[in-house]
Amino acid sequence: MRGSISCPGAEYARYGGNTSCLEITAGGRRMIFDAGTGIRTLGVELARQAPLDIDIYFTHTHLDHISGLTFFAPLFDQRSSVRMWAGHLEAPYTLKKVVGHLMQAPLYPVSLDIFQARVEFSEFRAGDTLSCGAVALRTAPLNHPNGATGYRIDYLGKSICYITDTEHREGEIDRNIADLCRGADVMIYDSSYTDEEYERYRGWGHSTWQEGVRIADAAGVGTLAIFHHDPSHDDAFMDNVARAAAALRPGLAPSGLPRVLVAHEGLTLTP
Known part of the structure; x- marks a missing residue:
């Protein structure tokens, strides 16, 4: 949930x-979204549950969203299957090439061949509807340098949207995002900055x-x-954000969850 680094x-x-x-689990499927440094500790926990069948969906492949991938323990277990998906890449790039470039000299000591799990790489186009068993995934393009993909996950009348990294258009609601998130139980949103800070970071591909x-x-x-959360926003800063946001969206949603919350490591939601 930390941005950039x-x-x-x-x-x-x-x-x-x-x-x-x-990590989202629904309909007997395990879906992981992005592979920042947080995926390492998740992998340690999941390794105890092998064999595993996992899908990893990337919003995009900037370093802060893929830097933990090579430390994801299930990739080194021959009993497990891991499928990776990306919807933002344009030719000549493919997801396999991007991960392969990350894992090559002089940036990394070992190559893709070190993975022992059954690994598949797939591309789609942001805006496509995907399926993961009984779970439906709708996608939309986001406004970010080099492209990014937003996701909506629907299962048995419950829905959660994952919207990061994206930059808003001042004075108007991004219709791609609003349409994707319409009526969702939970929307996880790129809130790197405050409105007051945004002027200094215009064009960087993030929102408030x-x-x-x-x-x-x-x-x-x-x-x-x-x-x-921006790296400059420490716990005290985020406490202030939490109070200000709660004042704008007080109370509970129909799901029983707060109408607004600040994500933190280890947070578990059941909409």
Whole structure:
């Protein structure tokens, strides 16, 4: 849930310092979204449950969203299967080539051949509808340098949307995002900045927590989860964000979850 770069240190202890990684389980399927540094600890826990059948969906392949992939323990277990998906890449890039480039000299000591699990790489186009067993995944393109993909996961009348990294358009609601998230139980949204900070970071491909509130209200989202915290935002800063956001979206959603919350490491939601 940390953006751009992982942040160790006592001042990040409560909200956490690992970069983006989200696990969703539904319909007997295990889906992982992004492979930031947080995927390492997830992999340690999952390794105890092998054999595994896992899908990893990438919003995009900037370093903070893939830097933990090569430390994901299930990739080194021959009993497991791991499928990786990306919807933002344009020719000549493919997901396999991107991961292969990450794992080559002088950047990395071993190559893709080190993986022992059954690994598959697949591309789709942001905007496609995917399926993962009984789980439906809708996607939409996001406004980010080099492209990114937003996801909506629906199962048995419950829905969660994962929207990071994206930059809003000032003065208007991004219709791609609002349409994808319409009526969702939970929207996890790129809230790297405040509205006051945004002027300094225009064009960097990120949004604000206040814009997350505006989109959540416009799209009838039950719970907004503030996500992708900027490295300069320590625990004290995020406490202030949490109070300000709760004042704008007080109370509980129909699911029983708060109408707004600030994501932290280890947070588990059951919509």
